[in-house]
Amino acid sequence: MQTSRPLPTAGSRTGLAVLQGLARERSLLAALRLMNEQVGPAFRVTLPRFQPAVFVGPDSNRQILVTERDKFLWRPEGDPVCKLLRNGVLVIDGQFHDEVRGHMDPILQRRHVLQHIPAFWRYTDDIARTWRDGEERDMLVEMRRVALLILMGTLFEVEFMPDMDRLWQPILDLLEYISPGLWIFWSDMPRPKYRHAIEAMDEYLYGIIRERREELARLGVEPSPGDLLGQLVAHSGYDDDLIRDQLLTMLIAGHDTSTALLAWTFYLLGTHPEAMAAMQAEVDAVLTSRDRPPTVEEINRLEYTDQVIKEALRLYPPIHVGNRQAAVDLEVQGYRVPAGTRVMYSIYLSHRDPRYWDNPSEFCPARFERQGERSRPAFAYVPFGGGPRNCIGAAFAQVESKVVLSRLLQTFDFELLNADEIKPYMGATLEPRPGVRMRVRRRR
Numbered sequence: 001m002q003t004s005r006p007l008p009t010a011g012s013r014t015g016l017a018v019l020q021g022l023a024r025e026r027s028l029l030a031a032l033r034l035m036n037e038q039v040g041p042a043f044r045v046t047l048p049r050f051q052p053a054v055f056v057g058p059d060s061n062r063q064i065l066v067t068e069r070d071k072f073l074w075r076p077e078g079d080p081v082c083k084l085l086r087n088g089v090l091v092i093d094g095q096f097h098d099e100v101r102g103h104m105d106p107i108l109q110r111r112h113v114l115q116h117i118p119a120f121w122r123y124t125d126d127i128a129r130t131w132r133d134g135e136e137r138d139m140l141v142e143m144r145r146v147a148l149l150i151l152m153g154t155l156f157e158v159e160f161m162p163d164m165d166r167l168w169q170p171i172l173d174l175l176e177y178i179s180p181g182l183w184i185f186w187s188d189m190p191r192p193k194y195r196h197a198i199e200a201m202d203e204y205l206y207g208i209i210r211e212r213r214e215e216l217a218r219l220g221v222e223p224s225p226g227d228l229l230g231q232l233v234a235h236s237g238y239d240d241d242l243i244r245d246q247l248l249t250m251l252i253a254g255h256d257t258s259t260a261l262l263a264w265t266f267y268l269l270g271t272h273p274e275a276m277a278a279m280q281a282e283v284d285a286v287l288t289s290r291d292r293p294p295t296v297e298e299i300n301r302l303e304y305t306d307q308v309i310k311e312a313l314r315l316y317p318p319i320h321v322g323n324r325q326a327a328v329d330l331e332v333q334g335y336r337v338p339a340g341t342r343v344m345y346s347i348y349l350s351h352r353d354p355r356y357w358d359n360p361s362e363f364c365p366a367r368f369e370r371q372g373e374r375s376r377p378a379f380a381y382v383p384f385g386g387g388p389r390n391c392i393g394a395a396f397a398q399v400e401s402k403v404v405l406s407r408l409l410q411t412f413d414f415e416l417l418n419a420d421e422i423k424p425y426m427g428a429t430l431e432p433r434p435g436v437r438m439r440v441r442r443r444r
Contacts, residue, residue, distance in 0.1 A: 004336040007044040007053050014038045028180065028426050029320070029348060036349050042335050049185045052342040053332070056349040058356065058379035060333050064324060064345050065379070066387040068332075072324040072343065074389065078187040079323075081178045084198070087242055088249030089392065101392065103235060104228065104246065107155075110395040112226040114296050116154040120403035121293035123149040126161065128411060131440050136417060139436035143262035146404055147255040155228040155250060155396075158208055167204060173197035175256060179427040205244045205251075209233060252428070254393050260318035260429040261309070261401055267436045268312055268363050270416025275365065276409070279305055283406045290410060299402050307365035309401050313383035315363060318429040320348040322385065347382055348430065356380040415439040 010018055017038065021030040032054065035043050041056040055064065064072060075091050076082050082091045089100045106112075127146045131137055145164065148171075152160035177194045212233045216223065223230025228250065232243045269276040282304045287294050324343045329336075337343060352360040356376055357367070367373075384391035391397070408414075417437040425433035 004331045004334055007042060007335045007337070008039050009044050009046050010035060010039060025423070027424065029424055029430075032346060032349060036346070041353070042333055047185070050342075052344045053326075053335070053337050054344045054346060055332060056346050057353055058350065058377045061345055061350060061379040061382050061386065063332055064322070064343065065382070065385060065389075068330065069387055069389070071326065071328050071330050073327050074324060076323060076325065076342075079178075080183055080191075084174065084178055085249050085252070086245045088245040090249050090253060097389075100242075100246065101389075103231070104392060107226060107228050107231055108392055108396055110399070113396045113399050115226055116150075116396075117296065117299065117399065117403055118293040119154050120150055120400050121407055123153055124404045124407045128408060131412070133440075133442045135440060136437055137440050139266040139438055140259065140263040140432060141435065143266070143404075144255065144259040147258040147262070147400075150258070150400060150404075151251065151255045154226065155254070156208065156247065157224075157227050157229060163204065167200065170197035170200040171252075174201060174252060175428040178252070201248065201251075202244065205247050206240060209240050209243050209247070250393070254396070256429050257318040257391075257393070258397055258400060260316070260431050261312060261397065262404060263432050263436050264316040264318075264430075265309060265312040265401070265405060266414065266438060267416065267419075267422055267432050268315070269308070270414060270436070270438060271419050272363055275308060275363070276414065279308055279405075280409045283410050287406060287410055294403065294406065299399065299406075302402055302406060304365065305402055305406060307368040309398070309405070310368040310381075310383075311363060311365045314351045314357075314367070314381060315361075316424060316430055316432070317347045317351060317383045319383075319385070319391070320424075320426065320430040321346050350380060350382065353380070411443060413441045413443055415441075 014035070018031050018034045021034045022028070024030070035045070035054070036056055042060065043054055045052050045054060055061075073093055074097070075093050085091050087096075087100075089097065089104060092100065124146055126149060127142060131142075148164060149160055152158045173194055174197050177191065177197070183189055183191070208229065212223075212229050216230065216233060223234055225231075229243075229247065232238055232246055269279065282302060286298050286301045288298070322345045324345075326337050326339050326341045326343055329339050331337065332343070351357070354360050357380075379386055384394040384397075415438060417439060418435070421434060422432045422436065425431045
């Protein structure tokens with residue numbers, strides 16, 4: 001191996017500042033931000049039983065995600081996400097991953113996603129129909145309801161509304177189960193609280209697998225190209241356990257990332273009324289009817305809406321950090337990383353890196369005008385990761401968010417009520433806590 005340096009760590013003064021920031025802001029993001037500011041774009045966290053190598057910036061992102069991706073493992077053995085998802089596409093490696101992903105990728109291609117636009121529109125209306133004019137609603141909760149209906153109704157072709165109340169708490173419990181916590185320092189700690197949630201979700205998922213298998217056999221038909229559940233069931237090499245693992249992966253990762261993106265976008269629009277007004281004006285000009293779903297052409301013309309969504313993903317990427325393990329001794333940006341080291345690349349800090357972003361903490365959708373996008377180095381912006389293992393649901397999330405936001409802004413005015421309370425929370429995704437409370441008024 002080439003001559004390389006050990007990763008820098010916090011000295012006593014920096015360590016004290018980090019601890020003070022952690023206590024003040026009650027967020028691990030604060031600790032990582034302070035380490036980045038005072039130590040640099042590469043550092044090692046030195047906590048008992050938790051000493052990851054952390055990297056920030058496009059060069060390390062490219063190396064980890066693309067040029068030397070084969071030197072990293074994705075499967076975090078011992079982490080709750082691995083215990084929960086088992087052999088889900090998110091947490092498997094090698095040829096096994098490539099085979100599973102190769103079967104799932106075509107189902108989530110943009111051409112199939114665009115066929116779901118009427119369903120995105122309809123499920124958004126199903127939730128918005130429950131809002132009373134002038135009442136207060138938490139967009140973190142409401143967007144989770146929308147995202148669950150959409151994911152289940154489109155990718156699984158299952159109407160989830162009758163089961164939502166019953167499975168709401170188990171889903172929240174599973175998200176808590178894989179969120180950062182004491183398990184980071186004690187991987188084998190007993191966690192009996194979550195057994196009921198896992199059993200409830202397994203009962204539900206194995207049930208819909210069995211029903212779809214029986215339905216396809218009875219009717220003697222092939223599943224539609226965009227029916228993920230049907231396509232997995234129709235695959236002769238997949239048993240119910242492996243299908244369950246893919247469904248739970250898509251359910252947990254897919255709906256929670258969309259929930260966070262939509263909730264953060266409402267927070268940013270609420271704190272920037274001029275952006276909300278501009279977005280509503282675009283929606284009113286482009287969408288020619290309130291009584292039918294938008295066309296693909298109309299969705300493609302929502303350019304400012306697209307810029308707002310991209311800026312929300314920059315400031316508050318739902319998956320705010322990537323987690324890998326070094327499979328061999330290697331060097332990342334000149335720093336020594338021994339085999340077995342947990343390696344984290346911070347998407348959140350990369351998106352706020354002042355070397356590549358002017359006024360990085362400010363909300364500015366104009367950054368994503370075409371000229372601005374061309375001026376940034378590749379991998380400075382990685383909300384969906386990058387390389388062959390980028391987010392499998394990226395196209396789905398981008399179309400879904402434009403349809404949901406445009407429909408709601410076409411129908412309602414929104415007033416943010418708790419702007420000063422909202423802080424980023426490192427859960428399974430980066431969420432606005434304690435929620436995004438808004439007054440909703442139907443547009444006349």
